Amino acid sequence: MxxxxxxxxxxxxxxxxxxxxxxxxxxxxxxxxxxxxxxxxxxxxxxxxxxxxxxxxxxxxxxxxxxxxxxxxxxxxxLMPGGEKRAELAGELCMISVYGADKPGIVYRVSKELGNRQINITDLNTKLVGDESRPVYVMMIEAMLPEGIEVEEVEVWMEALKKEMGVDISVRSIMAVEL
Amino acid sequence: MAVKDVLIYPDPLLKEVCEPIKVFDESAGQLLQDLVDTMVDAGHSVGVAAPQIGDLRRAVVVDVSTSKLGKKQKNHGLICMVNPEILEREGNTVVREGCMSVPEYTGNVSRAERIVVQFINREGQHQVIRSEDFEAIAIQHELDHLDGKLFLDRVSSLKTDLFRRKK
Structure with a gap:
């Protein structure tokens, strides 16, 4: 089919x-x-x-x-045959919140940090909020950390970016618990 | 010792309301053992409810002590519960849940942070425990199974809903 x-x-x-x-x-x-x-x-x-x-x-x-x-x-x-099937993603799901005064390059810089390390983004949402005089950019990323990469490491990379771009970033493991 | 197959939705048994166990006899003990065996065999599972192995009696087992998240928190180790009932709920927390009976799907579910639950234990005695954090969430999830409820019935927000403004 x-x-x-x-x-x-x-x-x-x-x-x-x-x-x-x-x-x-x-x-x-x-x-x-x-x-x-x-x-x-x-x-x-x-x-x-x-x-x-x-x-x-x-x-x-x-x-x-x-x-x-x-x-x-x-x-x-x-779609090419098989294009409907999602590849098995192993690892730990993490959520990255990025927010701050709107400026160019927020999505690019954060996603580049992840892409460079072969971290797969599974979901990404951005929204421009606040009023016109003080626009605030909010981005939520869900990413799958492959084996060997811990949330703490991602925090370290983001810490550097935070200072450089003047935005707030927090990283946490999403408690996707199989019950 | 018997590891049972875990039923997968749309198996109709997962939507049934289970019957209380009136007499705590050998077969009830056997059911608890099967639940424990199935939970252990499933490796990463932290709990199993009787309907998940096709038995429509009110029994669940929970053990968060071996899970990555649970072992860092206060917990009761292995808890075997017959006719469990939540007496008190306190606080509110949102958890991304998944379920062995609903593979490949997770959803944000709102749960109480702390609960008091009463049940008949493996020795056939009445017991009341106070549970919190991950263990409390696991208990609430498993108890839902006894009423034919899946976490899908409790999803409180789409993941994309996280920062949408509430009007």
Missing amino acids: HHFALTIIGRDRPGIVSQVTEILFRLGCNIADSSCSILGGQFSMILIISHPEYENRESFGDAFTPLEKGNLSVFLRT
Whole structure:
């Protein structure tokens, strides 16, 4: 079965999810993983979908035209076989909170520290809060620390960045407990 | 000694409300032993409830003393509980929980920080203990199983919800 990544973005309003999922339901698509949220004033949907017969973008025909007419941007990507399967991630999940006066490079500098050390970011959210005269940037990162890297080490790297960028950073292990 | 298979949702037994054990007989003792064996065999598990091994009686075992997090905190070691009941709850904490019966999914669950729980122990005697932190969380999680509740029923926030402003 082929899998596809479907991305839909547009001005937020009630009814987007039902309009999108009705189309998928009528086509006979399955929704596997999905994440939908309001970013700025835009509602954004990212879905991994599958269809027993469809093989590529053309198979969907003009099924998404009504969405585009409703001012939603639709992007469909055909996944390579196996692209729907998540690789097994071993290690300890940690949460990194970064916040401070808004300035360029916050996301880049923090993620570079992690990327350079092959630490996988599993979730990342940023939000601009505070009022216009004093914007505050908030970023939450969930990252999987591979074996051999402890939370304390990450704290040390972040301590340096904290001073350099003048932001606050805290790191903690997420108590994801199997019960 | 018997290690049992841990049932995985959507097994309907996981959504049943369990029956109290009226007579603490040999079969109740056997059930507790099976729960302990299954918990130990699962390696990293800190607790198992009877419905997770397909037995609809009110019994759970909890032991956080070997877990990375639990061993740093005050705990009671292995606790075998029959007909457990939480008498008091205090405080509130959010924990990212996972469950052997719901693989590959974790969620933020709100739990009491400190509890007082009464139960019949392995010796068949009434016991009341005060528990806190990770052990208290584990007990609350396992006791939910006895009422057919999974942590999925208690997820309090999406992970992306963490810094969204409350209006």
